[in-house]
Structures are given as C-alpha cells and as structure tokens.
Amino acid sequence: MTTREEFRGGTHMHVKKWFVAGVLMCALVLAGCQQSNVSDAAAGQAQETQTEQETPTDQKTQEEQPKNTVLRLAGGDTGLPNPFRHHPRGPGMAKMQLLYDSLLEKNEEGLIPWLAADWKMSEDGKVITFSLVEGAVWHDGEPLTAEDVVFTYEYYQKHPPVSNSLMADGGYIIESVKAPDSKTVQMTVRQPSATHLANIGFMRILPKHIWETVEDPAAYEGEDAVVGSGPFVMDSYNPQQGTYRFLAFQDYWGANPRVAAIEWVPVSDAVLAFENNEISLINASTDVLARYENQPDFTIDSKHSFHNYRLMMNMERRSEFQAIELRQALAYAIDREGLIEKVERGSGAIGSMGYIPEANKWYNPNVKQYDYDIEKAKALIGEASHTFSLIIGNDPKEVRIAELMKIDLDQVGITLNIESVDSKSRDEAVQKENYELALINTGGLGGDPDYLRVTYADEQATGLASTIPGYANEAINRLATVQRTEMDEAKRKELIDQLQEMIAEEVPMILLYGAVDNHLYRPAEYDGWMYRYDHNKTDHNKLSYLERNDQ
Template identity: 50%
Template sequence: MKRFLAIVMALFIFISLTACSGPAKNTDSMKNNGTKEDEDVVVRLVGGDWGMPSPYLHYSRGPGAYKMQLLFDSLLEKDEEGIIPWLASEWDIQDSGKEYIFTLRDNVTWHDGEELTLEDIKFTFDYYKNHSPVRNSLIVNGKYIVEDVEIIDENKIKINVDSPNATYLERLGSVRILPKHIWKDVEDPNKFDSEKAVIGSGPYKFVSYNREQGSYKFNAYEDYWGPRQRVNTIEWIPVSDEILAFEKEKIDVISPSPDIISRYENDEKYTIKKNKGFWGYRLILNMEKRPKFKDVNLRRALAYGINRQEMVDKVARGAAKVASMGYIPREHIWYNENIEKYDYNPIKSKELLKEKSYTFEILTGNKGEEVKIAELIKMSLKDIGIDVNIKSVDMKTRDNAVKNKNFEIALIGHGGWGNDPDYLREIYGGENGETKSLSSNSLPGYYNEEIIQLCQKQMKELDKDKRKEIVFKLQELIAKDVPQIPLYNTKSYFVFKTSKYDGWMYTYDHHYPEHCKLSYLEREK
C-alpha cells in the first residue's frame, strides 16, 4: 500500500516515474563513463550579472538560479523524463502523503572536504523556515509546508508535511542543501557574501565572480559523489556581439535569431537544436492601480484587439507560437486545446468596448524585442480606441516595479511555462483570493472565487487523471476571464560546435540546455 501511494504521489510529474521507493536511474553507474582522463574541457558561455551564486544572493531569474544549482545539490534532480534520485538514493511516501522518507547516499562531501550528513539536511529545512532563500519551494499559500524533520536512521531522514499534496515531492526534492558548519552562525544570509557562502556539494566549485563584468568561473569538484563531470571548467564571459564571439570561438553556444540560423544549417561543424516553447511573453494587468481592468469586457476587448500573430511574424520571425489564453503552452502535456482562442478581431473588440475609450501605460524592458512588442500593441489598440503610452526601462527596474505593483500594464518575459501546472495556483489563485507567488507572477487586484477554489483543489488531488480534469477546467475558466494576456511562447534555437562539446540536453520541463546540470555530466549509456 505504501509503495502504491508513493507511485500515485509521484504521478504529478507529467509522465510516470519508474518507482518512488527506488532509483529511477542508477546514477552511480554514470560516474566513470566516457570522459578522457587527460582531456580538460572548458565551456565558455555568455556572461552577465545574475548575482552571487548563493541560494540567497543570486538574481531571481533563471540564469541566476541555475548557476547556483551547479554549486548546490538537492535531494532529487530532473532529467528528460522526470524526477530522479540525487543526494537521496531513494525515497518513500507514507502516512497518506504526510511523511517523506529520504535515504542519503554515502560518501558525499562539501567543497571544503567536510562530510555532508543528515544533520545538514535537517538544518537546511529548519533554516529555510526562518530565512527564506530567493527561490523557496517550501512555501505554499504563504505557509511553510514542513512541520518537522526527524533523523530516523544512520542514513534516513523523515520530513513531515502539513497535508497530502501532489506537488510536495518535487518541492522537497528541489531544496538546495546548505552546510550546517558554515551557515549555523549566519544570522542574516542576505548579507553573507564571503566565498564560504558558495561552498556547496554540487559537481562544480566556485572560483570567481565579477559583478561589474558579469563574469563567473566554476571548476569541477574532484571529489564529487556523483556522475563524472564531462566539462572541467565553466566560464561566463562578457561579450559585446554574441554572434561574432561565437564564430571567433570565444563562446561555445548561442541562441541566434531565425533570420541568421541559415548560417549554421548546412555546416557540419554545428549542431542546431530547437528549444521547447517554455519561455514566453505576457501582459500583466494591475487591477489595483487601474480598477477599470476589473471589467471583464475590457480585458476581453484587449485580448481580441492585440494582434499576437503579428508579433510572432514580425518580432519572433516565426520562431514562436501564439500563447494559450489558458496560460499552459501547447507543448505542455496538460495543455487544453478546447478553450477560447482570441484570434485577432478588432470588430469584436469594439463591440465589447461599447464606444468607450481608454489610455494606459505599458511598462516594458529596454530589450529591442520587448520594445517592438510594445509598439505593435500600441498600434493594434489604437485601432479600437485605446491609447497606449510606452515606458521602457532596464530589466531589473521593470522587475522591481512589477514586484512592488508600480505599473498599469507590464510586459514581461520569462521561462518556467513547462513546470508542474500548480503554477496556475501561484499565478491566478492564492488562498483567500490573495496570490502567493514570485514577484513576476502577481496579478494585483484580481479575484475569481471559482478559479481560486479549483487552483487549491488541483494541488491536493493525488489521482493523476482527476487532477488533469481540474487543470483542464481551470484553463477554460482562465481563458474566459482573461486575468492577463499571454502573448507568445518562443521556439528559439540552440547552436553549438559539435567537436567542442556535445553533451547538451533538456530536462522535461525546461527550455534551455545551458541551464541543465546534467548537460555538464556523464550520462548513463
């Protein structure tokens, strides 16, 4: 019965896992495959300042988080198919989904040579309760989900949670473990910026970080417990022209625009991959600052009045798909195609507006692509009687404005659209109508009781098929209500020189190989 419950709980991952109380992959067998002992592989990537790569000081967007995760391991990881064992060699779920028991691997050490123990794991979960890191998967509806942590054997630890929940296995498994001997005396982790703050147990050790240049350097950790590192050194370096730097072999991968991809298509030196459509743009409507957005007819008029296909054609140059108004993208395994599509229809928009006119401000980043999107929106909406003023700022300023709800309409782009569909709750339906989410996901002033109730219900439903039905219904309601306007999901390219390094891979829920820890490690044959 316990094994059956464990399997049921793990099924919220979009395809079935091999088992829940045993390893889905034999990661031990990956350790000594393939890499030549005398070959030092250095991979150089595009730089940029994403903060110091500690769990508390990296910038909240993906490039900051994924650098940190190369240094810090977690109990579980992800590959192309789903969740796999990592620091924990196996797990079991008991007490109707309220107890998670993880078995720690042997011979795991920190980068300073100290042994990683169950005390470190217990300390981490206790520490995150009082000191929330940049990304804290352990907070749901504003509450910390872990009730207590108990060491029950020399290599087993039990984590008791507040309730059965379809998302908790991944939440617990993704926590980045901290070394107790370093962090136990740190009272303010947001000010802890010494090199000790980046000592982890991951496959790579911190070497250097230059905030002004946006450069980083990591070296392979020689005593790593797990799969051998295929890449000895990873560097992020500043470049002024990515294409030129790539062709002069100063960097090793690029994501070129569709209009220049032909330069690499017929050249055997290069491999081209098409990234998954799990990165996208959307318009957030601030209903607190502009209560007029609470009128569903205005929101629907905006959806019909914005020519999103024109953005795909002119801005993304065809390398994108118009986003679903139900938010979950087309490549997601739980995408519901039977929802309202909102094709461009200015006549329908004018009918919904009933001759009313409005003026709004769109806040956008200063990247050329974002400014072009904003300009196309401005032109489309002008035709239906809505004037738009564009305010363009740098990315961090825009993100902070969204976090502080200091905007009318915000144009924002980010990844994460391939994640577990519980993100619908984080975006659209927090407890008591209050959205508990990352700053980029807030919908200020939005409230829909039916959506909120379904958002809460889906994460507590342990039956996969029943949960999927709820998620499909949520997409229908969200598309009908238009709380925000998803614009398009990118289908960008990933190009690399095959002879330099060819280990790049995608996890099942992410759009970019550079961010995947397993891209740099030996894989099981």
C-alpha cells in the same frame, strides 16, 4: 524510477579543502574572450588551479578525469550564486544549482535520485522518507549528513530562498522534519499533495556548519557563502563585468563533470562571439540559422520555449482592469500572430489564455481562443477610451512588441505610453507591483500545473510575474486548491482542464507568445547538451555538464 546506479558516474570520497577564490581579474576575462577554441592553455590553467589545492591520496584514474574542456558562455551579472542572492530569472538560478545539490534532480522524463539515493512515501501521502547517498561532501571537505538536510528545511522556513517552492496557501508545506540517523531524513507534510515530492526534492541543501550562525543570509558576505555540494565550485565572480568562473569539483560524490571549467564572459554581440569561437553556445534567431543549416560542424537543436511574453495588468493601480470586458478586448485587439511574424520571423507559438502552453502535457486545447478581431474588441469596449502606461525592458524585441501593440490598441481607443527601462529595473517594478501595464518574458511553464494556483490564487506568491495585483476569483481559488491535493492524475487532469477554461474566460493576464529556442553549438567541441522535461534552456540544465550513464 531511475536508480542511482543507472545514473552515477562513480562515488568519490576524497576530502580536500576548497576556498572560494577572489574576483576574476579583468586581464583574465579579456584573455578568455580572445581564445578562439578550447585551448591547451585554458585547460592547463584550470588544471593548475586544481593542483594548487590539497592533493588527495588516491587520485582518480585518467579515464575518470573530466575532459580538459573549458566551456565559455555569454556572461551577465545574475547575482551571487547561492540560494539567497541569485537573481530570480533562469540564468541566476541555473548557476546556483551547479554549486548546490538537491535531494532529487530532473532529467528528460521526470524526477531522478540525487543526494537522495531513494525515497518512499507513506500510504496516506503525508510522510516522505529519503535515504542519502554515501560519500557526499561539501566544497570545503566537510561531510554532508542528514543534519544538513534537516537544518536546511528549518532554515528556509525562517529565511525563504529566492526560489521557494515550500509555501502553499500562505503556510509552510512541511509540518516536521527529522533525521533518524546520519543517512535518513523523514519529512511530514501538512497535507498530501501531488506536488510535494518535487517541491521538496528540488530545493537546494545548505551546509549547516556555515549557515547556522548567519542571521541575515541575503546580506551574508563570507567567503564561504557559495560553498555547496554540487559538481562545480565557484573560482571567481565579478558582478561589474558579469563574469563567473566555475571549476569541476574533483571530490564530487556523483556523476563526473564532463568539463574542467565553465566561464561566463562579457560579449557585446553573441552571434559574432560564437562565430569567433569566443563562446560555445548561442540561442540563435531564425535569420542567423540559415548560414549554419546543413553544415556538419554545427548542430541546431530547436525547441518550443517554456517562456512566454505576457502583458500584465495591475488591477490595484488601475481599477479599469477589474472589468472583464476590457481584459477580453485587450486580448482580441492584439495581433499575436503578427507579433510572431514581425518579431520572430514566424518562429514562435501563440500563448494559451489558459496559461499552460501546448508543449506541456497538461495543456487543454479547448480553452477560449482570442483570435485577432478588432470588431469584437470595439464591441466590448464601446465608446470608452483609455490611456495606460506600459513598462518594458530595453531588449530590442520588447521594444518592437510594445510598438506593435501600441498600433493595434490605438484602433480601439486604447493609448499606450511606453516606458523603456533596463530589464532589471522592469523586473523590480513587476515584483514591487509598481506599474499599470507591464510587458515581461518569463519561463517556468513546463512544470507542474500547480503554478496555476501560485499565479492566480496564491496571494503570498513572490516569484517574478507570478501574481496579479488586485485580481481574485473565488471559484478559481477553490478549484486551484482542490487540484493540488488530488493524487489521482486522471482526475487531477480534469480539474486542471476546468481551471484553464476558467482562467482563459477571465483572462487576468494576456499570454502573447513563446519564441522557439534554437540552440546552436559545435558538437566536436562539446555535445553534452540536454533538456529537462520541464525546461528548454539547455545551458540552464545541470545534467548538461555531467557524464551520464542512464542513456
């Protein structure tokens, strides 16, 4: 286990009041977009904002101060960054996690201590006891105590957050939670599970003194709606422009922020904005990389994505998809290698019909394969013909994928009527199950394989693209339930392998491919980017913005 001392950049117990600032003014955004480098003016502006606050009596030393770096990233509205109002995709979740801490965090290897300095589990796996760190405070200066933790988990039971890992089999996984003292939290779960520690530890903690009187958190508009205990505070947010400005929290209890501020700014062309030094990082396409390769001023860090384009079938809306022959025919009829070549210029990986990608240690290479085979598809369909509507987002890649799939499926008597809408509308259609076929690109495939249960066997799941309307398989349901409570990893791996093989045979969802992420940045400007073991978007990872002593 990684200890607190190995990771922390120091504990700071200063107390000061911090109030959320108003909406970022358009002039400030435009000025920020025109900055070519991390300028003295920008750093000074961040410092000026900080010094306007109440000054603690014992200042940090110069060595402890965050660098005067202002990172700028491509913007876009991803919702108010609190646990109840951020958008469900990664960018919204990532911003929220910079403001709100959890009991545990994740680094490259696994779970690490965070608000919980350490923890222990009872022999029967039903009781987890967390010991909290000293000196943690909320952004408004109030101390963080075990009461806040108890309150959070009880509040989430009544008011589930956007990203909710505390439900399983239609019920709350926690049976009871109590605080024996101000620094100890004891949680009793309904039944032991290999997933409970991560699911409980990674949930964001709420300040009781703010939320205990809020009856509808999804509608709450108070200026303290983004007060967390994380390493950054929100200085401004403009939903119309999709801009955010976060400042380093100077009284943060743990690892020091490495930057003075993070700004998400509007850009019409991310590559051009990067070339003009308007943003600090991009995920570059393969045709852009050539101009930056072998140049010492730039770093290219490529990782297989834990995202995947997938074709979703609504079996309630169109009963034809209940036939396994049609589902398998669709899988054979789509040239997935061709999609990678034509859309990604060869930079990608075929999706596994067992759902877990090759980059995940739980991947089973022996699942049923669906190589492009028009004749097999025709044999499965026979003389039948079908017409389906396909809803997609308006991203150019999605449009191109849909066009290529339409050509492929025409060959086997399946006609696609493509409806392109903005991505937010497509996501809403998927969540509300208002579609026949849907093309969507979502992530989360690097995590614990219990997501197989959530996706294929949990009717109560609410995450984006995590349910298949009208699909049920009792054998998959049983196996998915058993694997969750198997504490022996080797035995659980056998169960997960079986589950992947069953899912690949059934093919309730068609996994098309995952692109390779090519993160491009200037190391002289900032070199703190890192990856979590279960997530390959470097700018979404909290530890990317913090000093680290565990390396």
